[in-house]
Amino acid sequence: MASDDGMEGPTRPAFVPALTTIESTEACGQSIDASADEREAHETNGGGVGCAQKIDLVVELRNSIGLVTRKAYKSSQALFLLHLYDRNHPSLLSSFREAITALLNGPRAHRGVTRSALISTLLPGFSQGEPIEPLDWSLVDEMAILDPVHALKMDGGKLSDSRLSKYRSALSLLFKDFQQEQRWAELMPTIGKVLLGWSRANARKRKEEGMEVESGKAPLPFKLYVSICKDVAMQDVDGPFAWCYAALMWNLVCRSDNVAYLNIGHVRVEDDHLLIFFAQSKTDQEGKLAKHGRAVYANPLNPWICPWTSLGVFLMTVTHFDLSPESSSTPPLFHGSLGETARRFRNCLMRSVERLKDEVEACGLRADSIGSHSFRKGAATYLSSGGTACPSTSAISLRAGWTQPGVEGTYRQFDSAGDHHVGRTACGLPMHTEELALLPPTFIKASDEEGEFIRSCVVECMDIAKINFAVAQRCLATVIFHLETLKTHLPATHKLWTTPLMVDNNRCRKLKTFIYCGYEYGEGAKEHDLRVTGVPPHCTLLHEMQQVRNDLDKVIPHIKDQMDRLPGVIEQALDDAVQQGRIEGQPVTTANLEACMARVLKDSGIGDLIHQQQTAGIGNEDGDQHEETLRDYGLLSFKPLPCDFRVPNMSLRKAWHHWTLGDSTTGGRPWRVIQPNEVREQKNRERLKRYRKLMLAMQTEVPLGEWKNWATFEEYEAMFDSIQHHFRFDSSSSLKRRHGELSWDTILRLKYKIQRSA
Numbered sequence: 001m002a003s004d005d006g007m008e009g010p011t012r013p014a015f016v017p018a019l020t021t022i023e024s025t026e027a028c029g030q031s032i033d034a035s036a037d038e039r040e041a042h043e044t045n046g047g048g049v050g051c052a053q054k055i056d057l058v059v060e061l062r063n064s065i066g067l068v069t070r071k072a073y074k075s076s077q078a079l080f081l082l083h084l085y086d087r088n089h090p091s092l093l094s095s096f097r098e099a100i101t102a103l104l105n106g107p108r109a110h111r112g113v114t115r116s117a118l119i120s121t122l123l124p125g126f127s128q129g130e131p132i133e134p135l136d137w138s139l140v141d142e143m144a145i146l147d148p149v150h151a152l153k154m155d156g157g158k159l160s161d162s163r164l165s166k167y168r169s170a171l172s173l174l175f176k177d178f179q180q181e182q183r184w185a186e187l188m189p190t191i192g193k194v195l196l197g198w199s200r201a202n203a204r205k206r207k208e209e210g211m212e213v214e215s216g217k218a219p220l221p222f223k224l225y226v227s228i229c230k231d232v233a234m235q236d237v238d239g240p241f242a243w244c245y246a247a248l249m250w251n252l253v254c255r256s257d258n259v260a261y262l263n264i265g266h267v268r269v270e271d272d273h274l275l276i277f278f279a280q281s282k283t284d285q286e287g288k289l290a291k292h293g294r295a296v297y298a299n300p301l302n303p304w305i306c307p308w309t310s311l312g313v314f315l316m317t318v319t320h321f322d323l324s325p326e327s328s329s330t331p332p333l334f335h336g337s338l339g340e341t342a343r344r345f346r347n348c349l350m351r352s353v354e355r356l357k358d359e360v361e362a363c364g365l366r367a368d369s370i371g372s373h374s375f376r377k378g379a380a381t382y383l384s385s386g387g388t389a390c391p392s393t394s395a396i397s398l399r400a401g402w403t404q405p406g407v408e409g410t411y412r413q414f415d416s417a418g419d420h421h422v423g424r425t426a427c428g429l430p431m432h433t434e435e436l437a438l439l440p441p442t443f444i445k446a447s448d449e450e451g452e453f454i455r456s457c458v459v460e461c462m463d464i465a466k467i468n469f470a471v472a473q474r475c476l477a478t479v480i481f482h483l484e485t486l487k488t489h490l491p492a493t494h495k496l497w498t499t500p501l502m503v504d505n506n507r508c509r510k511l512k513t514f515i516y517c518g519y520e521y522g523e524g525a526k527e528h529d530l531r532v533t534g535v536p537p538h539c540t541l542l543h544e545m546q547q548v549r550n551d552l553d554k555v556i557p558h559i560k561d562q563m564d565r566l567p568g569v570i571e572q573a574l575d576d577a578v579q580q581g582r583i584e585g586q587p588v589t590t591a592n593l594e595a596c597m598a599r600v601l602k603d604s605g606i607g608d609l610i611h612q613q614q615t616a617g618i619g620n621e622d623g624d625q626h627e628e629t630l631r632d633y634g635l636l637s638f639k640p641l642p643c644d645f646r647v648p649n650m651s652l653r654k655a656w657h658h659w660t661l662g663d664s665t666t667g668g669r670p671w672r673v674i675q676p677n678e679v680r681e682q683k684n685r686e687r688l689k690r691y692r693k694l695m696l697a698m699q700t701e702v703p704l705g706e707w708k709n710w711a712t713f714e715e716y717e718a719m720f721d722s723i724q725h726h727f728r729f730d731s732s733s734s735l736k737r738r739h740g741e742l743s744w745d746t747i748l749r750l751k752y753k754i755q756r757s758a
C-alpha cells in the first residue's frame with residue numbers, strides 16, 4: 001500500500017486488533033506480521049477453519065471497547081483525521097484519502113451531514129466491514145497530533161482541560177485500534193508536556209482575565225432540582241417521560257446513558273425500596289458490579305422529587321413497549337435509541353430551564369451551564385455536602401460508579417446498608433429530622449377481597465405482563481397517596497387524567513384507605529411487619545426526643561392548671577391560719593407556715609417535677625432524702641453560709657437541735673438541708689459529711705410515722721429523748737465523763753469502733 005509521497009505503506013493486514021494474542025495467531029497457523037498473500041496461501045492449504053476462528057475473534061476483540069466510549073471519542077478522532085486531510089499531510093494513506101473524498105462528495109454530504117460525522121463512519125466500530133487503515137504511522141509525529149488542537153485554539157475555539165484530556169484519550173484509542181501502542185508511547189512524553197503547558201496557560205488566563213473558573217456543566221442545586229422536576233412534571237406532552245428521567249438520574253447519581261438504557265426487568269422491589277440494576281456502565285464495562293442494585297426510595301413529603309411517583313405516572317401513561325407479548329425478554333423503560341432518548345430529555349430540560357430563567361439566575365447559574373450531567377454532579381454534591389449528616393464518601397463513590405484510589409478500592413467494597421443510606425438521602429427526605437425514617441406509601445390489605453380489588457386496579461392502569469407487579473403496585477400506591485397534590489397542580493390536559501382509574505374518585509378514595517405511610521413503630525407497620533432500611537442512628541434518637549416532647553406537651557397543660565389554682569389554695573390556708581390562730585394544729589410560726597406552704601406545693605404535684613428537673617443527673621452523695629422547703633420552689637432564698645462555716649464540737653443533744661431547727665449563723669436554716677458542696681474548705685466539708693452521717697443515723701431511729709420535716713422545739717426534743725439510748729457508748733478516755741457531755745464527733749468514733757469490733 002503506497003502513501004501520497006510514493007513511500008510504501010505497511011505490509012501488515014489492513015486492521016489487526018490491539019488485543020490479538022499469540023495463542024490466537026498460532027491457532028491460525030500464522031504470525032501477526034503475515035502478509036495478505038501468506039494468509040491467502042494458508043487458507044488455500046487448509047487453514048481456513050483457524051482463520052475463520054480468528055475473524056470471529058477480531059469481531060469479539062473490537063467489543064472490548066464499548067460503543068459509548070467510541071461515540072464519545074469519534075469527534076476528536078475525526079478532527080485529527082480531517083486536519084491531516086485538509087493539509088495534505090504525508091502520513092495520510094492514499095486509500096483512506098480516497099475514501100474521505102468519496103464521502104465528502106457523496107449524497108450524504110449534500111443532505112447536510114457534517115464532515116466530522118461522515119469521516120467517523122470510517123473509524124473502527126462505525127465502519128461497514130473492515131476499517132481502512134488511515135495512516136502511515138511512522139510519519140505521524142508530535143506536530144501532526146498537536147497541530148489540530150493548536151489550529152482550533154488559533155481560531156478562537158475553547159480548549160478546556162476536559163477537552164484536551166478527551167483529545168489525548170481519543171487518539172490513544174485510535175493508535176490502539178491499529179496496534180500502534182508502541183508508537184504512541186514514543187510520542188506521548190512530548191505531547192503530554194505540551195498539553196500540560198496548555199492547561200496551565202488556561203489556568204493563568206482564567207486568573208488574569210477573570211474568566212470562569214469552572215468548566216463543563218454546573219452541579220444542579222437541590223432547590224433548582226425540585227423546581228425543574230415540578231416544572232417538567234406539569235407538561236402534558238413529554239412531562240411524564242422527562243419527570244421520570246430526571247428523578248431517576250438524580251437518585252441513581254448516574255450518567256444520562258445509564259438511565260436511557262434502563263430495562264423494566266432490571267427494576268424490582270425489596271423491603272421498603274426499589275432496586276435498580278445497571279447491566280453495564282462506563283466504569284464497569286464487564287458488568288461485574290451488575291449484581292449490586294441501587295436502592296431508590298420514595299418521598300412521601302414531596303411528590304415532585306419522589307422517584308416512585310414519577311415512575312408510576314410514567315408507567316401509567318406510556319402507550320408502547322418494544323416487545324411483543326410472546327417475547328420472553330423485558331423491554332427497555334424508555335422507547336427509542338440511546339441518542340434519541342438522551343436528546344429528547346435534553347430538549348425537555350432546556351425548555352424547562354428557559355421557563356425557570358429567573359430562578360436559575362437566582363442560583364447564580366446561566367442557562368447554558370445546565371445540562372443532563374448537572375443532575376449527576378448536583379446529586380453527588382448534595383449527598384456529600386448537602387448537610388451535616390451525609391452518607392459516607394465510600395458509599396457515595398460506589399453509588400456513582402467512581403473508582404476509589406489506592407487500597408480504598410480494594411477494601412471498601414459495596415454493601416447494602418451504606419447504599420440504603422445514600423438512596424434514602426438522595427430521594428430528598430430531610431436528613432436532619434426524624435422524617436428521614438419514613439416508610440413509603442404501601443397498600444395494606446385486610447382481606448382477600450381487598451387484595452383482589454387492589455390487584456384489579458393495578459392491572460387496569462399498568463401493563464403487568466411486562467412490568468413487575470410488585471413494582472407496579474408500589475408505584476400506584478405512591479401516586480394514589482399524592483393524588484390530591486397532583487390534581488391541584490397538573491393541568492387538565494395531562495396524560496395522567498386519561499387513565500380511567502385516575503378519574504374514578506370513588507375507587508381512588510377506596511384505594512387510599514388501604515395505604516399506610518408512617519414510621520416503623522406505628523401500629524400499621526407493626527401489624528404487617530413493615531421494616532425500614534437505610535436509617536442512621538440519629539433518627540432513633542430524634543424519635544425518642546420527640547416522644548419526650550409529646551409527653552411534656554400533655555403534662556404542661558395539667559401543670560398550668562395546677563399553677564392557676566395554687567394561689568387560691570395558699571390564700572385559703574393562710575386565711576384559716578389567721579382565723580384559728582393555729583396552722584395545722586401547730587402554733588403560727590415562720591417554720592410552721594413554711595412547712596404548710598411546702599406541703600401544699602408538694603401535694604399539687606409541682607414539687608416532684610421541680611425536684612426531678614433540678615436533680616437530673618446529680619447523685620445524692622449521702623443517699624438521704626432531701627427536705628423540701630419553700631426554697632425548693634424558688635419562693636424563699638437561703639442565707640449564704642459564712643465563708644468559715646464549720647460544724648463545732650457540741651453535745652449530741654445540741655447537735656440534734658441544729659440539725660432540726662438550725663441557728664442564727666444559718667438564718668434559722670435547719671442544718672439538715674445544708675449540702676457539703678456549700679462549704680468552701682475541704683476540711684470543713686469532710687467534717688460536715690461526718691456530722692450528717694451521725695444525724696441521719698439518728699433520724700432513721702425515729703419511730704415510723706413520728707418524724708416531721710417541720711415541727712416545734714418540743715416535738716423535736718421528744719424525738720431525741722426517744723432515740724438517744726441507741727447512741728450511749730462508754731468512752732475509753734482516762735477522763736470519765738457523763739454521756740451527755742460527749743461531743744457528737746466522739747460518739748461517731750465510738751460508734752465506728754464498736755461496729756469494727758463486732
